[in-house]
Amino acid sequence: MGKLDGKVALITGGNSGIGMSTAKLFIAEGAKVAITGRNQTSLNAVSEKLGSSVLAIQADAAELESMEKAVSKTVAVFGKLDVVFANAGISSPTPLGGTDLSFFEEVLKINVTGVFCTVQAALPYLKEGASVILSGSTRATDGAPQRSAYAASKGAISSMARVFVSELSPRGIRVNTVVPGATRTPIWNKSTPEETMKLEAARANTIPLNRMGYPEEIANVVLFLASDDASFVQGAEITVDGGARSAPLGAPIYL
Template structure:
């Protein structure tokens, strides 16, 4: 018996990385899953990889509120209900002070913040008591990483927004929690050579001395989506190998 039997989940940004890993796990645990993404080719590949009729892919741009409405409507039409929302869609991007175009900065905020809010708003009419809303934050919200102002601000906004959503949705019995991933091996970092450079640098700042895997984030999403977390409300669960809680425990600071 799967932990999500009978549940229907919407996962934005579900065609790769954390979103796809979560979709796989949710399906294995008995859920029907709707994934969204901007790239139809990537969505088709994800559906083929998931290999089940319990998955629906909807081309949608997280930056456009009407796309959220479209995805939610498709989920309810196909599967009849909605129980879990994982607002996972997001983009990174370097936005150094003194060298950033307005459009680049705005796009990051539009997708990561506005898109998250309107995803939840679109789903709300269909969510009942016991439903779970999961937001995707980031350790970079507090890390002070140079050149990442827009991304850090967007993820800080997500964690702040979650607290407000908790106050608004608790009377309806709907839970809202935030996953805070650290450095994770996902396509958000670009091509493989970019990931390799990123990994060699970042692992020295992670106490567990490695990147996280998308499946490790998905395991936490499963916990928050399932009834195992029925009294977990307003939590921010870090999945970062200790980078946020104990930065001086990282290999870069260890005595040889």
């Protein structure tokens, strides 16, 4: 038996990276999965790859009406909704003194407003025992230069999660947050494989386990939080970063 047998999940930003890996794992564990994204071409590609257990829906996470339609379609096709992974997000540089305000606001709209819209749209269908998982980032606390908007947005996720816990606990709905560190997703790809390898090596040097993570490793934690194995886990933040957040001085660059 799979850990999600008979469950229905919605994953925003499920057309690439961590979201796609999570969708694949959820399906392998017995779930039906709806994925959303803004790029129809990549949605089609993931749908073809994962088969009939996935429903690909073009939607904008930061638009409430768009997410309401996506959730309604999910329930119409699969009959219910048990798990929400609010994963969609962007990471654009916003250097102080050189950032157009529209870029700053776009990051906050997608990463913060988008999470709120996703959970609010799903709420009418979530019953006792449902699981909501938010996607944070170690960028919220590491002070990385030129990432003010992204860091602020992921710090907001932690704060918003606490409020969701207070509001949804009386309904028996769990809310937890997965906090990835540097993970090998397409967002890291440079113009050449050599440049990508150089970047990955530089990041690995700042991580105690001396490597970047894989999307599948993040997905494994999301699976735990989605499953009944985590039935008494509420309001948790699980960091998946090879030790970079908890013991930064243990990284090879300092040894």
